[in-house]
Amino acid sequence: MTTRTMRCGLAGTVAAAAMAGSSFTAPAVEYPAAAPVSTLAPERDRHWSTQQAMDAAVKDGVPGVTGQARDKYGTWNGTSGVGNLKTRQPRGAQDRYRVASITKTFVSTVLLKLEADGEIGLDDTVEQWLPGVVHGHGHDGSRITVRQLLNHTSGIHNWTLDPEIQRMVFSKEFLEHRHDTWTPEQQVRIAMRHEPDFEPGEGWNYSDTNYIVAGMIIERVTGHAYGDEIRRRITEPLGLHATSVPGTDPRLPRPSSRAYSKLRDPEGKKTYDVTEYNPSVAGAAGEMISNSADLNRFFTALLRGRLLPKQQLDEMMTTVPMDEENPDLRYGLGLRRSKASCGQEVWAHGGDFHGTVAVAVTTRDGSHTLAFNFNGEWAGDIDAVIDAEFCGT
Numbered sequence: 001m002t003t004r005t006m007r008c009g010l011a012g013t014v015a016a017a018a019m020a021g022s023s024f025t026a027p028a029v030e031y032p033a034a035a036p037v038s039t040l041a042p043e044r045d046r047h048w049s050t051q052q053a054m055d056a057a058v059k060d061g062v063p064g065v066t067g068q069a070r071d072k073y074g075t076w077n078g079t080s081g082v083g084n085l086k087t088r089q090p091r092g093a094q095d096r097y098r099v100a101s102i103t104k105t106f107v108s109t110v111l112l113k114l115e116a117d118g119e120i121g122l123d124d125t126v127e128q129w130l131p132g133v134v135h136g137h138g139h140d141g142s143r144i145t146v147r148q149l150l151n152h153t154s155g156i157h158n159w160t161l162d163p164e165i166q167r168m169v170f171s172k173e174f175l176e177h178r179h180d181t182w183t184p185e186q187q188v189r190i191a192m193r194h195e196p197d198f199e200p201g202e203g204w205n206y207s208d209t210n211y212i213v214a215g216m217i218i219e220r221v222t223g224h225a226y227g228d229e230i231r232r233r234i235t236e237p238l239g240l241h242a243t244s245v246p247g248t249d250p251r252l253p254r255p256s257s258r259a260y261s262k263l264r265d266p267e268g269k270k271t272y273d274v275t276e277y278n279p280s281v282a283g284a285a286g287e288m289i290s291n292s293a294d295l296n297r298f299f300t301a302l303l304r305g306r307l308l309p310k311q312q313l314d315e316m317m318t319t320v321p322m323d324e325e326n327p328d329l330r331y332g333l334g335l336r337r338s339k340a341s342c343g344q345e346v347w348a349h350g351g352d353f354h355g356t357v358a359v360a361v362t363t364r365d366g367s368h369t370l371a372f373n374f375n376g377e378w379a380g381d382i383d384a385v386i387d388a389e390f391c392g393t
Contacts, residue, residue: 061379064091067372083257100351108334215284259355303366342391
């Protein structure tokens with residue numbers, strides 16, 4: 001697994017990092033030296049600095065960027081660069097894209113809704129709901145709570161860091177394995193091959209396994225797949241028509257752009273089209289698809305209390321430290337709290353995987369939101385886009 005390290009810590013880690021075998025291989029394409037950027041007179045738009053930051057990401061090597069901001073003045077859409085390296089078609093304002101680990105915020109919201117309904121408790125143990133699943137090499141589900149899954153203090157090893165999974169997904173082997181189906185049970189078993197990162201509650205470490213297990217608990221509590229519960233409890237009530245939980249469907253719905261990755265090419269010269277793959281590899285840790293408008297609508301509704309009662313929203317926004325060197329960087333239950341360069345507090349989540357970097361950011365009251373996507377994960381300054389929108393820099 002790769003981790004994008006940023007001052008604000010908003011982009012998150014890769015949603016998941018494994019692929020298992022199929023025969024489809026995408027052709028390698030040479031990435032052009034420069035991609036076109038947008039032109040917009042600064043006096044025409046108060047989001048000019050955000051547009052400039054998007055343009056700078058393209059100059060830095062990202063094929064294309066699409067994003068939307070919403071504030072008290074209205075809605076702004078910005079794009080830069082291309083969505084298809086072959087045809088040179090530009091990124092679209094309505095592009096759908098893989099949101100990777102932003103999926104975690106949706107999963108946490110469902111579990112908190114279940115708590116509000118009295119169907120589960122945050123301090124219930126994993127063992128109560130999934131007997132024998134989190135066990136082995138020092139892992140003990142009877143000592144880990146649902147809360148610790150959601151805020152990454154469980155100590156459960158991240159299955160995507162398994163050396164075999166690292167090789168299969170981040171090298172060109174990904175192209176051979178991109179269409180296999182993974183089950184959550186399989187993913188958790190891989191994590192159980194390794195010792196825990198720390199004792200439950202005694203540290204913090206981002207682990208996709210936590211949310212794979214959380215998705216399994218949702219299914220055990222409700223009798224339905226976690227994706228069905230997200231649709232029933234979130235996307236349908238909010239009218240998020242561009243948001244989906246694709247399961248094993250490898251396609252990216254239209255409108256959308258192509259997605260590109262370097263796949264750890266040692267010389268960094270080749271760029272591969274990685275648009276299609278079986279998203280079960282990410283599962284409840286990161287399989288969802290959305291667009292910027294839907295992400296803004298979701299985060300606004302969440303922070304304004306339209307999805308959760310006050311008690312559960314307060315639980316979600318009760319944070320633990322992520323980084324001793326950055327006290328402003330804290331993690332709640334599927335939400336991150338940090339500060340932009342100007343001191344503006346923002347709540348967010350993000351995710352990156354092959355061909356996608358997605359970020360959704362909002363102020364505490366949900367009055368100002370930003371969601372954007374890079375269709376390549378190897379370049380681009382995410383913090384610069386966030387700072388431009390929330391600080392005007």
